Amino acid sequence: MHIMSTFEHERLELSRTGAQPWKLWGPYLSERQWGTVREDYSDNGDAWSYFSHDQARARAYKWGEDGIAGISDEKQRLCWSLALWNGQDPILKERLFGLTNVEGNHGEDVKEYYFYLDSTPTHSYMKYLYKYPQAAYPYDDLVQRSRQRNRAEMEYELLDTGVFAENRYFDVFVEYAKADATDILLRIEVANRGPDAATLHLLPHLWFRNTWWMAPDAPRPILRAGKPHKNAAVVEAQHPEIGNYWLYCEGAGELLFTENE
Incomplete structure (x- = not known):
């Protein structure tokens, strides 16, 4: 009997035995944290109204994070994702948009086009595609038109808005490849x-992710600019549990740091 053996099989075995943490990093960042019961502290259990998509850009989560094409460690302590701006939207495209349970004529419904194209079991390679319109994203139109439809009618989709007419959109591909278990290349x-x-x-x-909100005296992680390396800007991330990581950004512009508390 021939037993197949590939580099990915070897990585899986190293992960299984605990020799190398090949599954430590992966696509573990949530697609949506807003409007979930995890973030609901309302008196009436109305998670959709308590934490909306509109609030998410200016309000901190307690139990998770979300983003586009994102990755994180297995406990979602250090997170990476891609935000976009087409110069037309009133807000950054930081997370996926969708209708809440009361807005959609068939209940909750994501109104984006994104595709998980490839991934190995250890996430040593991953590829993601997001389709971003060049015109202003029709947030209000999607909500208003969907509310006008009853359950017997078809859903009002993003394509129906005309925002993709003449193929006026961007295909945004994000690829990850691990050089080793904790060294990730990104394109x-x-x-x-x-x-x-x-x-x-x-x-x-x-x-x-803010894991210290319940323990104000707990040591806090640090993000800061590191020493530039060749033509790459460097961000240094220090965390008391997962140690130090460095993000190298080739051809990056200005690094911006914010304190969201």
Whole structure:
């Protein structure tokens, strides 16, 4: 009997035995943390109204994080995701948008186009695709038109808004490849599918989930600018549980740091 053996099989065995933590990092960042029972502290159990998509950009989560094409360690302590801006939207595209249970004529419904294209079992390689319109994202139109439809009618989809007319959108590919269990290479590739030149701003985010809110005296992690390396800007991340990590950003512009508390 022939037993198949590949590099991925070897990585799986190293992970199983605990020799190398090949599954420590993966696509563990939530797609949606807003509007979930995990973040619901309302008196009436109305999770959708208590924490909306609109609030998420200015309000801290307690039990998780979310983002586009994101990764994190297995306990979601250090997180990375990609934010986008097409120059037309009133807000950054930091997370997926969808209808709440009361807004959709068939209940909750994500209104985005994104695809998980590939992944190995240890997440040593992953590929993700997000389709981002070049025109302003029709947040209000999706909500208002969907509310007008009853359960017997078809859903009002993002394509129905006309925002993808003439293929005026970006294909945003995000690829991950692990050099080893804790060394991750990342590539972002953007393709303009429309007939005209268009601008897209890429804003990679690196942050810590707030695990210290219940213990104010607990040691806090640190994010700071590191010494530039060749043509790469460097962000140093120090965490009391997972140790030190460095994010190298080739061709990056200015590094921006915020304190969201």
